[in-house]
Amino acid sequence: MSELFKPGKIGLIELKNRFVRSATAEVLATDDGRVTERYFKAYEQLAKGGAGLIIPGNYYVHRMGRAIARIVLVNKDDVIGELKGVVDMMHKHGAKAVAQLNHGGRQCDPKILGATPIGPSAVRDKLSMVKPRAMTEREIEETIAAYGEGARRAKEGGFDGVQIHAAHGYLINEFLSGYTNRRTDRWGGSLEKRMRFLISVYEAIRSAVGRDYPILIKINSEDFVKGGFTLEQCITVCKRLEELGIAAIEVSGGIAEKGLVTIKGDVPMDLVLKNRSFIERFLMKFIEKSMREAARFEEAYFLPQAAAVKKNVKVPVIAVGGMRRRATMERALESGQADFISLCRPFIRQPNLVNLMQKKDGDPITCTSCNRCSIEMLVHYKPMRCYAADAPK
Numbered sequence: 001m002s003e004l005f006k007p008g009k010i011g012l013i014e015l016k017n018r019f020v021r022s023a024t025a026e027v028l029a030t031d032d033g034r035v036t037e038r039y040f041k042a043y044e045q046l047a048k049g050g051a052g053l054i055i056p057g058n059y060y061v062h063r064m065g066r067a068i069a070r071i072v073l074v075n076k077d078d079v080i081g082e083l084k085g086v087v088d089m090m091h092k093h094g095a096k097a098v099a100q101l102n103h104g105g106r107q108c109d110p111k112i113l114g115a116t117p118i119g120p121s122a123v124r125d126k127l128s129m130v131k132p133r134a135m136t137e138r139e140i141e142e143t144i145a146a147y148g149e150g151a152r153r154a155k156e157g158g159f160d161g162v163q164i165h166a167a168h169g170y171l172i173n174e175f176l177s178g179y180t181n182r183r184t185d186r187w188g189g190s191l192e193k194r195m196r197f198l199i200s201v202y203e204a205i206r207s208a209v210g211r212d213y214p215i216l217i218k219i220n221s222e223d224f225v226k227g228g229f230t231l232e233q234c235i236t237v238c239k240r241l242e243e244l245g246i247a248a249i250e251v252s253g254g255i256a257e258k259g260l261v262t263i264k265g266d267v268p269m270d271l272v273l274k275n276r277s278f279i280e281r282f283l284m285k286f287i288e289k290s291m292r293e294a295a296r297f298e299e300a301y302f303l304p305q306a307a308a309v310k311k312n313v314k315v316p317v318i319a320v321g322g323m324r325r326r327a328t329m330e331r332a333l334e335s336g337q338a339d340f341i342s343l344c345r346p347f348i349r350q351p352n353l354v355n356l357m358q359k360k361d362g363d364p365i366t367c368t369s370c371n372r373c374s375i376e377m378l379v380h381y382k383p384m385r386c387y388a389a390d391a392p393k
């Protein structure tokens, strides 16, 4: 049997295969972050599609953490019943479910927040031009507590575990990174101090969910900006998290300001330039070449970083980023570079791709990483679906 279809384990979670549906901001909730019928149906399709683990995402733990529109908010207990309906359904179809918890930090859209975004320091995002406000000590403590409460709600909603989102330039990543964290108090400076926020979030979650409940993390291997988080720092943080009891580590990379580094592939300029002012269009055209360069697709583009983390920890490592061909995925597992294979864009186009891979030989994935979904969903807040010209009906 292919390694891909052998059962696996993440903490207490028993998984029927090695496929993970990586967290995906679906833009299917209501404006105030509640679960909808359409949201439920999207997860029903995914759960029937065969992935062992599904990570809906990301759930915002605090109103000030909403990076984009129509994502589920887990800041109130009313959401628990709605989550339970979705998780019970996923379990019925044999999929396990982990809730990703996030706070968008300086990468929040001010129009969605109705306020200036917050971050560790007032460092302007060079792409969106948004300058956040530095968080007060009280805001930091309140946000840490919100992660704990969000995790408790996810657990009461039936989720098998939670995943801390510490990647892609959002709040936790901003604290970890010397580029976005310029604080001189106990939350900034040395790596030890920059990781205090993440460790405090982990501890708040652990005390809310109890000793054995699986807590996973998605972390940047590198920010790819000067002065940012590095692979060496990532490994140090992962080793610390392992000592504390993290259940699995998903290894990603990139921050929004660097363009489509997290989601390598094409840069659909028609969508990127849509609804932009004349000045913005002019500036974007200016950086188009470097954006395309940074986003150039290579298969399994963060696998070397996942393998480097794996060499340093014993907990399962999840590889994400451009995993497309069966042979590449199998080799990653067989060679011990990773324990699980996580995909996002291919599942948007083909929610049933695991069943397809199990039933047929060859490579059924038809996603070309054109990134039309990425820009439509993450920039124009359109609902989750494939937006390629040849999108399946």
Ligand SMILES: Cc1cc2nc3c(=O)[nH]c(=O)nc-3n(C[C@H](O)[C@H](O)[C@H](O)COP(=O)(O)O)c2cc1C
Pocket (backbone or CB within 6 Å): 022, 023, 024, 025, 026, 057, 058, 100, 165, 167, 168, 218, 252, 262, 263, 264, 320, 321, 322, 323, 342, 343, 344, 345, 346, 373, 374, 377, 378
């Ligand atoms: C539309 C879209 C939404 C995403 N939302 C999230 C998210 O909520 N949380 C997260 O950790 N990553 C998110 N990602 C990143 C993916 O989980 C994944 O890391 C990335 O797309 C690379 O995997 P792929 O090549 O299989 O698409 C998103 C990506 C896309 C395209």
